Amino acid sequence: MVNVDVELQSVTKRFGDFIAVDNVSVQIYDGEFFSLLGPSGCGKTTCLRMIAGFELPSEGEVNIGGKSMGETPPFKRPVNTVFQNYALFPHMTIFENVAFGLEMKKVARSEIKPRVTEALEMVRLPQLADRRPRQLSGGQQQRIALARALVNRPQVLLLDEPLSALDLKLRKAMQLELKDLQQQVGITFIFVTHDQEEAITMSDRIAVMSDGRVEQIGEPLEIYERPNNRFVADFIGETNFIEGEVIENGSDSTLVGLGAGVQIPARASQEVSSGQTVTVAVRPEKISVHAAAPMNQGINVPATVEEAIYIGTDTRYTLRVAERHHVVARIQNVNSDLATNRFFKRGDLVHLSWDIDSALVLTS
C-alpha cells in the first residue's frame, strides 16, 4: 500500500483574470520521483510554488504528509526547493550556504558540521566548502543547491527545472546522478521540467500539463504508448496524426477511413460513433515499410515515398497515404552491408504496416 505524500485537491490559481492553474488534482506517493511536465506557461511551476508555499491556491487544498497546508508560510513547510537559478547566497561560503537551513532549524552546532560535510560528500564536492558561489561552475552550483536542500532531510524535495541552465552533456550526466541520489535518500522528488526526454528518463510517474490543466498522469511508458489525447501524443515524442472518419466501431478495434478507399483498424480508448471525425496517432518508429504487400498481416496501407533521408542510425521516410496524408516512418538501419542494404527512393510505391496496438484513435 503506497502512501500519498503530497496531494493537490481541485487546486485553482488565478493571477487577476489569468487562470494559471485550473482545477488540478494530483496525488504524489511517498518516495516517488514525480515530474510535472509541460510547455512554458502551462502552470507547472505555479503548482510547485503552491506546494512550497510561495503562492497560495485561489481554490482547493494542498496537503503534505496528510496535513492541510492552508496558509502555512514556506518556512514552516516540510519541503525544500532547488531553484532554477540555484539562488545560492553570494555573501556566504558554500559551507555557510549548506548550513543555513540547519541553523534556521536551530540544530546543535556540534551536529551542523558533520551533517554539512556529509551533504557535500553526497554531491561529491567536499573540497569546495570554503569557496564562494561565484567561484563555482554551473554544474557545481547545481549540486551545492541540491546539498543545501537535502541536508535538511525534507519530507519532499521540489526541483524547479534545475538542469535547464546546464549544457547538454552535463545535463544528461546530472539526470542519472539525480535519479541515483533520489533512490539513495528515498525522499519524494517533485520535478518540474519542459523537457519530455528528461521527464521520461527520470520519473516514476509524470503529470503532463497544458494551459493550467493536467492532461494525463501516468508512468513514462503509459504516457508514451497510450497518450490520452492529441496534446500529450504531440508533446511527448514524435507522432503522425492522420485525420479520418469512423467507418465501423467494433468491440476490439475501430475501423477508420482515410479517404481514397483506404481503411485502417485502430484502438480507441474512448467511445466513438460511426461517421465521427477522429485522428489516428501512429509513432514513426512503429511503422514498417515493405516493397510488397506483407502476408498475413492485418494492416497494409499502400503509400508513395516522397522523401527518404539517411541519418545514420535510421532512415527517415516521408510517405503519402491515401493521396492526402503525409506520414513519417523511421526505419532502423539494422543491416550494415552496403551491397544488400536496400533503401526506398522518392516515387517508389510501398506498403506500410504496424501493430494494431500502435494506432490510437484520438478524439481531441
Place this chain on the structure above:
Amino acid sequence: MQQVSTQKKGVLGFLLGPSVFWLVIFFVAPLIIVLVVSFSKRSLLGVVEYDFNLQNYRRVFSDVIYLRIFWKSLWLAIVNTILCLVVAYPFAFYIARQTPSRQNFLIFLVMVPFWTNFLIRTYALIFIVRDTGLFNNFLIGLGIVDEPLVIMFTQTGVLLGMLYGYLPFAILPLYASIEQLDFNYVQAAQDLGASGVRVFLRIILPLTMPGVVAASIITFIPTMGAYVTPDLMGGGNTFLIGNLLQQQFMTVRDWPFGSALGIVLMILVLIATIIYFRKGGGRAF
C-alpha cells in the same frame, strides 16, 4: 600601432581635460591654499601673514572647548546617520518593491523638496515644529498635550532638521541597492526555514550593505560640517564645527585658525570613514 596609441592618448586627454582642469582649479588649489593658510598667522587687522607656525593646530588641540565642539559634532552626525538609515531603509524597501512606473513616481516625490532652497525648507520646518506651530497646535487641539512640546532651539530640533535635510540622500543609494536585490535569495532563505526577521538580518541586509555604506557616508559627511540647520533650528544653543568655522571666517576673521579647524575636520571625517569601511561596512563578496 604607436600612432594609434598616441592618437588615443590625445582623445583621452581631450575628454578628461575639462574635468582635470575643474578639479585642479576648484578642488586641489583651494585645498592647498587652506593648508598653507592654516600654518600662517593672523595679523592684528585680520589679514593673513604667511609666517610658518603650528600655533593654530596647537590651539585646536589645547583648548577643551574646541575638542568638545568636535566631539558633539561627531556624535550628532553619527546619531543623525543612524536615524536617517532607520527611517530611509523601510521607505527605500517599499519603493523598490513597487511596479517600475510607481517606483519612478515615488522617487520623483523624494526629489521634489530639492526644487526649493534648503534655507526656505528649513524655515518651513520651523513653522511646523515651533511652539505655536502646526504640530503643537494639532497636539494641543486634540488634547494630547497641555503645554507645547519644545522642539525649537534644542538638540532634538537640530536632529529633526538634519534628518529632514539628509533623508533623501539616504533613500536614493539604499533604493538603488535594494532594487538590485534578487528576491530569489529571499525565497530561498524562506524555503530553508528563515522567518521574516532572520531573512532580513541574514540575507537582505548583508546583500544591500553597499547601499547602507553609501547612504551612511553620504549623510555622515555633510552632517559633520552642517551649519545652517544647527544655526536655525538650534538657535545658537547647539554650536557645531560648522558654526565655529563660519564664526572664525566671517565674524572673527581669523582665517588661519579657521583653516586649521577645516583641515582637522577633514582628517577626522577621513579617519571616521576609513574606520567604518574597515569595520566591515564595505566588505565586498
